[in-house]
Amino acid sequence: MAMPKSLRALFSGVLVAGLVFTALPATSQIRVDAETSSKVRAGQFSLPLDSKTYRMTSPMGPRCMPVVGGSTHHLGQDMGARNNAPIYAVAAGTVRKIVNGTNSTSGQVVVTHRIDGATYESAYMHMWPNDVLVREGQEVKSGQLIALVGSSGPSTGPHLHLEIWKDRFYSNDGNVRNPASFLKSRGLDLSSYATASYSE
Numbered sequence: 001m002a003m004p005k006s007l008r009a010l011f012s013g014v015l016v017a018g019l020v021f022t023a024l025p026a027t028s029q030i031r032v033d034a035e036t037s038s039k040v041r042a043g044q045f046s047l048p049l050d051s052k053t054y055r056m057t058s059p060m061g062p063r064c065m066p067v068v069g070g071s072t073h074h075l076g077q078d079m080g081a082r083n084n085a086p087i088y089a090v091a092a093g094t095v096r097k098i099v100n101g102t103n104s105t106s107g108q109v110v111v112t113h114r115i116d117g118a119t120y121e122s123a124y125m126h127m128w129p130n131d132v133l134v135r136e137g138q139e140v141k142s143g144q145l146i147a148l149v150g151s152s153g154p155s156t157g158p159h160l161h162l163e164i165w166k167d168r169f170y171s172n173d174g175n176v177r178n179p180a181s182f183l184k185s186r187g188l189d190l191s192s193y194a195t196a197s198y199s200e
Contacts, residue, residue, distance in 0.1 A: 038088035038143035042187030044115070046143030048090050048124070048162055054081040056180070056190060056197035057159060076123070076163035077179040077190065083158040084131065085149040090122050090162070090183065091115060092142045097169070100129040101152025106161070107132065109147050110169045111140060120177075121169040125161040128152050 040047035057078040093113035101107025107127035113120045124147055131148035140146060151158045164182045166175040180190050191197045 036145050037141070040188070040193060041143055044142055045091055045183060045186050045188045046088050047188060047190070047193055048088050049079055049081055049085060049149075049160060051193040052195055053085055054079040054160070054194055056194045075176050076125070076161050078159050078161050079190070079194070080157065080159045081149045083149060083151070085158075085160075086145050087124055087127070087147040087149060087160055088143045089140045089146050090142070090164075090188075091120075093122070093140060095134045095136055095138045095140060095146075096121065098132055098134075098136050100132075101127055101150060104153060106153030106155070107147075107150060109134065111146070119167055121165045121167075122179075123161075123163040123165070123169050125163070126150050126152050126155050126159060 038046040038048070038050070040051050057080045087109075089111055091111075091113045093111040095109060096112045097108065097110040099105065099108035106125045107129065109124045109127065109132055111122050111124075113122065126149070127147045128150040131150050132146075133148070134140060134146045149158050149160055162179045163169070164177040164179045165171060166177060168175070183190055
């Protein structure tokens with residue numbers, strides 16, 4: 001049976017043996033339009049989000065629990081940003097661990113670095129599985145696009161939760177570092193590139 005002319009115009013696809021083939025929409029426009037690397041760098045370190053596209057929200061330290069499942073002692077720095085905003089590696093390293101995000105579990109990308117002769121790990125959280133753009137064992141450059149901002153796990157909205165650990169991620173509490181202080185002491189002030197900064 002021939003397709004009516006009005007339906008052909010609607011589909012604007014290719015008609016083959018009575019079947020219509022149309023181009024599928026892009027699943028995430030940001031994958032096409034995102035910068036492939038951070039434009040802000042200080043030595044070997046890079047800004048994890050694009051300049052002036054994020055707010056410094058919940059800082060590291062004690063806090064009121066913001067959402068069920070959230071922690072009362074915050075181990076990183078939150079940066080509120082739009083959904084699907086690009087996330088960049090803060091330094092060169094190797095992707096050691098990826099955790100797929102769900103409604104109850106925060107998505108994670110953990111990268112191992114050698115910095116000043118010591119081992120550190122940076123952790124990026126709250127991405128959804130389809131928003132992780134690297135794989136375990138992959139070498140990444142400083143400022144390389146590794147993921148997109150999401151809101152998986154205990155989260156009040158789209159943001160990047162960034163953690164820095166000496167030696168190994170979640171090794172012991174004495175090894176956690178304040179990401180804002182850690183990067184500022186190395187020439188990269190997260191607050192100066194934010195649109196706003198909020199204390200707890």
